[in-house]
Amino acid sequence: MWETVSTFIDKYDLLPANSTVVVGVSGGADSMGLLHYLDSIKEAKDLKLVVAHVDHMFRGAESEEDMKFVKQQSEKRSLLFEAEQINVSAYQKEKKLTVQVAARECRYAFYEKVMKKHHADFLALGHHADDQVETILMRLGRGSSMTGYAGILPKRAFGDGVIIRPFLTVTKSEILEYLTVHGVPFRHDPSNDKDAYRRNRLRHHILPVLKEEFPGLHKRFQAFSEQIQESEQYIGALVEKEWIAVIKSKANDRVILDIKPLLLMAKPLQRRGIQLILNYLYNNEIPPSLSSIHIDNLLSLLESEHPSGRLHFPNGLQVFKSYDECTLTFDKDEYDKAYKHKLEVPGNVALATDFKITSEIRTLEKPQDVKENQAVIDLSKVALPLYVRTRFDGDRMKLKGTNGSKKIKSIFIEGKIPLQQREIWPLIVDANHEILWIPMLKRSAFEATEETMGPVLVLTCKTSQKVWEATKK
The missing domain is CATH 3.50.40.10 (Phenylalanyl-trna Synthetase, Chain B, domain 3)
Known part of the structure; x- marks a missing residue:
């Protein structure tokens, strides 16, 4: 199994020698498995590891015990340790977000801060093959872009570095077996046992049936993800060429498109181009509430015979159509400057x-x-x-x-x-x-x-x- 991980790491060049790697460790089985694995290869690859832990303060003393556990494990391995306690509930109320989105934003902001502090090249996270299956199923269910249907990527740009996920080819059961064999302790978060969240319901009730019906399911999903990524790379190259005539102007929070050349393109190029524009405007942090429905609505607006129209996208992004131009902007006052x-x-x-x-x-x-x-x-x-x-x-x-x-x-x-x-x-x-x-x-x-x-x-x-x-x- 771990030969598979090594092959996956080499295939995507996830861990170049002499790299500084921040490892996101919650204390759970997945992240402890990742920490143990990276610790076991750090000398061979000459890696500098920094353990990063976030206490979301959801479970009081229990979550604080998780933080102490991760600190002890880091000290036992003589690894640098960084931690922060964040009142995610307060942040959630202030920003009016879901619990999961608020926790993710706080966690990733902390990771980025740790990476800058230690001049780290990579952030390693413990997402595994079962996470990949769940993610793709959820995006297929709610609708997404083709890039979204690819699920979790082996690596992607993040801040001044790169997020890597070395465990995408191994399942949860394989990780648990690895922990048992090597005597690696881990913490259990009881919130993962509840069916309050959609991902948990998929994990507890749908995924076991699928894995029983289709042995090796995770391999098929990972192959599906890689095929989509390859197709998207090809389409991306075409889009880069074709969209030169479409983008009339581009600023940090506003893009103006020429509608006529856009509508002359094939639909896949239209969709991919719009997705790239959204990635740019959202700074590669697409809101979870943004789905393929929004892109469908945008294309319908552009194809409409009506000369003007307006759409509201998540996080305050607004879309305005006016004759042959379409403007996407975060400036909510841009079209409301009454005087x-x-x-x-x-x-x-x-x-x-x-x-x-x-x-x-x-x-x-x-x-x-x-x-x-x-x-x-x-x-x-x-x-x-x-x-x-x-x-x-x-x-x-x-x-x-x-x-x-x-x-x-x-x-x-x-x-x-x-x-x-x-x-x-x-x-x-x-x-x-x-x-x-x-x-x-x-x-x-x-x-x-x-x-x-x-x-x-x-x-x-x-x-x-x-x-x-x-x-x-």
Whole structure:
């Protein structure tokens, strides 16, 4: 069996010689088996081992005893030991997470800290073949990406180093036998006996039946995982080439996609590309609540004939479709920047959205002399003061040359103004809430005519080239 582990380690180059390895040890059978194995090969590979233990403080004195046990085992082996007691329950309430997600976040944050402290190259964890089967079954059941269906990877990037899992080819029973043969003690966590969690229910009731029906099941699942990884590597290479034309801009918390070239791709490339974008935005820490359903919904939004739409993804990620662009962003205020500013007459208002509105009073200026970025309003029809604001639900505008009014939403759609710009586009209104002008888009029934007597209000809008071009689509 342990020849199998050695072959697996060599196949994926999990433990290069002269490496510093942090070993996550809970005190349970899996992690104690891993610790004993690594300790037995450390001299041959010239490894420096650092034992890391987290007390999640779920079980009071009992979990504290686990910490003391791991410390004793580390000292017995003359290994460096790092531990931390973390109030995971308090963290869970603060972040509004499930118990398992909160515990995982706290644990991995501690591991990363220990790795940095000791300049470690690797974090070794005791996941084994049965864990692999459970993980793949759970992801198949709830839905995932193809990368997710590969289950637990032998190694993956983590912080400034790499997580490795040397035991993925051995089962729990094989680990227990190894511990017995070598007289290695371990602790038992009674919470693993409860059926409160889905993984435990699979482990206690489903996995035994499957293993009885299909001997060597874990080998088939590991082969399945490796085949998916190989396919994903190939598709990943294709995606890297094809998606150059799709990504219009990329920042730490925002990506803008060009929808047309995306939809011309084969579906597997679409899905894989979206998964890579999500990995990037979530910093390779995809929330457990994110599933294939979210990607399906995103693709449906992009394929829809409707020019705009909005989706909410886990952890505050938002998706906005606007005509030929799709934006994924964590900036929750990016499309909710409503404002209202008083516009003095004469005076000006400079907005944080690339608009500057100026007002002045003149003697009658002939309508034919009006520039495209100006409006000339009959001052006798206006109730001061004036305001520059964003749109409200239900806003309507009395249109020049007609006896009727039109919804501002319809005017934006007809003008093909992108969704994100609609939310910040200025409207000039008077004290009676009448919309006098939508800069560069629509003139109102309040505009001066050749018959207008007396002074007029001249409104001028200056904006960036990008916004100006949006009105020319």
